Amino acid sequence: MSLQRMLKLHYVLVLVLCVSASEDFDWTKNERGSFYYGTFPTGFSWGAGGSAYQTEGAWDKDGKGMSIWDVFAHKKGKIFLNDTADHSCEGYYKFKDDITLMKDMKFNHYRFSISWPRIFPNGIKADHINEKGIKYYDDLINMLLDNNITPIVTLYHWDLPQVLQEKYGGWQNVSMVNYFNDFANLCFERFGDRVKYWVTFNNPWSSAVEGYETGEHAPGLKLRGTGAYKAAHHIIKAHAKVWHTYDTQWRSKQKGLVGISLLADWGEPVDITNQRDIEAAERYVQFYMGWFATPIFNGDYPQVMKDYIGRKSAQQGLGTSRLPVFSSQEKSYIKGTCDFLGIGHFTTRYITQKNYPSGRGNSYFTDRDLVELVDPRWPDPGSEWLYSVPWGFRRLLNFVKTQYGNPMIYVTENGVSEKVQRCTDLCDDWRMQYFKDYINEMLKALKDGVNVKGYTAWSLLDKFEWDEGFSERFGLFYVDFLNKNKPRYPKASVQYYKRIISSNGFPNQREVESWKRKATETCSSSNQLLAADPLTSHMEMVTEIVVPTVCTLCILLAAVFLMFLLRGRF
Ligand code: NOJ
Numbered sequence: 001m002s003l004q005r006m007l008k009l010h011y012v013l014v015l016v017l018c019v020s021a022s023e024d025f026d027w028t029k030n031e032r033g034s035f036y037y038g039t040f041p042t043g044f045s046w047g048a049g050g051s052a053y054q055t056e057g058a059w060d061k062d063g064k065g066m067s068i069w070d071v072f073a074h075k076k077g078k079i080f081l082n083d084t085a086d087h088s089c090e091g092y093y094k095f096k097d098d099i100t101l102m103k104d105m106k107f108n109h110y111r112f113s114i115s116w117p118r119i120f121p122n123g124i125k126a127d128h129i130n131e132k133g134i135k136y137y138d139d140l141i142n143m144l145l146d147n148n149i150t151p152i153v154t155l156y157h158w159d160l161p162q163v164l165q166e167k168y169g170g171w172q173n174v175s176m177v178n179y180f181n182d183f184a185n186l187c188f189e190r191f192g193d194r195v196k197y198w199v200t201f202n203n204p205w206s207s208a209v210e211g212y213e214t215g216e217h218a219p220g221l222k223l224r225g226t227g228a229y230k231a232a233h234h235i236i237k238a239h240a241k242v243w244h245t246y247d248t249q250w251r252s253k254q255k256g257l258v259g260i261s262l263l264a265d266w267g268e269p270v271d272i273t274n275q276r277d278i279e280a281a282e283r284y285v286q287f288y289m290g291w292f293a294t295p296i297f298n299g300d301y302p303q304v305m306k307d308y309i310g311r312k313s314a315q316q317g318l319g320t321s322r323l324p325v326f327s328s329q330e331k332s333y334i335k336g337t338c339d340f341l342g343i344g345h346f347t348t349r350y351i352t353q354k355n356y357p358s359g360r361g362n363s364y365f366t367d368r369d370l371v372e373l374v375d376p377r378w379p380d381p382g383s384e385w386l387y388s389v390p391w392g393f394r395r396l397l398n399f400v401k402t403q404y405g406n407p408m409i410y411v412t413e414n415g416v417s418e419k420v421q422r423c424t425d426l427c428d429d430w431r432m433q434y435f436k437d438y439i440n441e442m443l444k445a446l447k448d449g450v451n452v453k454g455y456t457a458w459s460l461l462d463k464f465e466w467d468e469g470f471s472e473r474f475g476l477f478y479v480d481f482l483n484k485n486k487p488r489y490p491k492a493s494v495q496y497y498k499r500i501i502s503s504n505g506f507p508n509q510r511e512v513e514s515w516k517r518k519a520t521e522t523c524s525s526s527n528q529l530l531a532a533d534p535l536t537s538h539m540e541m542v543t544e545i546v547v548p549t550v551c552t553l554c555i556l557l558a559a560v561f562l563m564f565l566l567r568g569r570f
Pocket of ligand 1: 051054202203263344413465474
């Protein structure tokens with residue numbers, strides 16, 4: 001996520017009064033700040049994740065087609081330092097090494113995404129199926145299963161085939177529904193005997209808002225006030241269609257589950273005694289997660305979105321709302337199309353009411369009539385937008401429970417980044433703290449009765465962070481992108497997370513308090529290894545290039561010398 005998004009936080013305030021005021025919220029009473037020692041239910045699933053464009057590299061190899069991200073990242077000025085994910089972590093070639101890392105951490109699952117243009121290079125099944133792409137995912141899935149790691153597979157993590165963008169306008173066009181369904185159907189056919197957890201879309205909010213409204217993400221369109229709503233409308237329809245395809249054609253044979261992964265920050269009212277702030281905070285969450293979750297669980301867009309966008313459209317003199325409408329058949333077709341809900345959560349905002357007069361310049365953001373605020377005391381170690389506010393996680397999970405009938409939840413993304421510094425430090429103290437506190441809030445939510453089944457740390461590796469390029473590192477493992485072999489180095493949080501996994505939670509104070517110290521002991525030796533990396537890669541270059549060249553030259557010289565000798569003799 002970008003700096004622009006951060007700048008949308010119009011004010012940064014010291015919210016001392018508000019922090020203490022919000023202590024009254026029911027399910028967090030008496031508990032905010034206090035640590036809960038306890039463990040997760042047996043069978044709780046632990047893992048980490050990544051996505052195709054962010055990690056695979058091999059952008060033009062083995063018959064892969066271009067995605068909108070390949071094209072967008074190659075345009076100058078779109079990505080920080082004009083980085084691209086052409087090579088990124090080279091996950092396409094190094095997945096076996098990565099599975100070894102996961103095995104060592106005793107992961108129960110790994111979340112990754114399938115690149116649509118790696119399977120259908122031109123986006124369309126009738127055009128061409130790329131068997132080499134299929135083989136890559138087959139090998140990845142098989143090796144995960146051989147190591148007892150369950151694959152959780154996302155079908156769309158933002159990498160639409162470029163051809164579909166050029167020919168049809170991408171998600172602005174309803175024809176994507178059928179094209180995406182064809183792609184999903186092929187994945188079910190070819191991988192569904194082994195994959196039992198499918199995520200149709202990852203964080204469609206970003207695809208819609210950043211792809212078609214602000215233009216910070218691929219395909220980079222700035223269709224303010226309409227683009228995001230239209231894209232989201234088609235994405236929701238596509239999700240429902242794919243769920244029905246699985247339900248009618250594959251479920252009885254394959255016995256898997258199909259869900260969607262929604263990203264949501266929590267929105268807390270600035271003043272919990274002020275009704276307008278309470279409503280503004282509710283609106284924030286409804287315009288974020290509710291936009292997608294409400295149609296899928298309850299059959300239609302949140303009433304508050306229909307009211308606000310409808311009213312503003314009328315004030316603009318438009319005959320119809322900028323928010324598209326589902327027909328009654330569509331509503332019943334979409335309702336109930338979620339076997340589990342994936343939640344991506346990173347941070348929280350304070351929210352207060354603010355009226356934006358309608359007129360020219362309407363956008364998704366002004367439609368909400370609110371302002372986002374942050375408390376400057378919240379830790380903010382990495383990405384500008386990511387403040388560590390663990391209690392927001394518990395509130396969000398409880399919100400999901402009450403709003404959508406306590407669905408089965410998998411946390412599909414949660415983690416924190418660091419900005420690239422000149423001296424890399426693998427002793428990521430703040431990440432250990434973040435995981436400790438956020439996972440603890442998830443445990444509290446479980447005790448509140450929220451149906452959370454698994455947790456996915458974001459992310460396994462440092463990787464391409466969209467418009468921020470490689471400048472923000474979310475990985476448990478540090479990746480040296482300057483070295484062509486892209487070596488991985490464990491950060492201290494690897495050890496920490498490993499202990500959470502092996503204890504299935506936080507057994508007792510004495511033990512948990514020793515974890516950080518133990519993790520920090522090992523990271524200093526990793527730091528030394530990393531510091532020696534330029535030397536190691538130099539030596540590797542010597543062995544890979546200089547040694548063979550010198551040897552070949554020696555052999556040639558010896559041959560010439562021998563020829564001379566032999567000539568003299570005869
Ligand atoms: C959500 C996106 O799904 C993921 O790809 C990204 O790395 C994280 N946000 C962090 O920005």
